[in-house]
Amino acid sequence: ANLVLDTAGHFIGTAIGKRLNRTYEERISPALEEQQSRAGEQSRQEQAAIIERHPDRRGCMRDQVLFVVGGTRVAPFTDVMPITRAHADALVHTLRAP
Secondary structure, eight states, rough: HHHHHHHHHHHHHHHHHHHHHIIIIIHHHHHHHHHHHHHHHHHHHHHHHHHHOOEEEEEEETTTEETTTTTEEEEHHHHHOOOHHHHHHHHHHHHOOO
């Protein structure tokens, strides 16, 4: 009796697992990919707007800092990521301050 119940439980578990996997692949995975794609596009548009608004803002990948051309102040990347337009305006104002 235990062998029959174990075998039935195994088949039921396998069937449920396959159904869950199929649901994930057909519904959840495409929705997540679309959401990530949309978020990435918004992020790229936001970055393009910031670059257009502050063309003198630069970053040093080696030192992991942002600065304004001709300025003497820097801000570490960790303080400004992810950056929004309002945050970029405030940062550039701070970096330009004497």
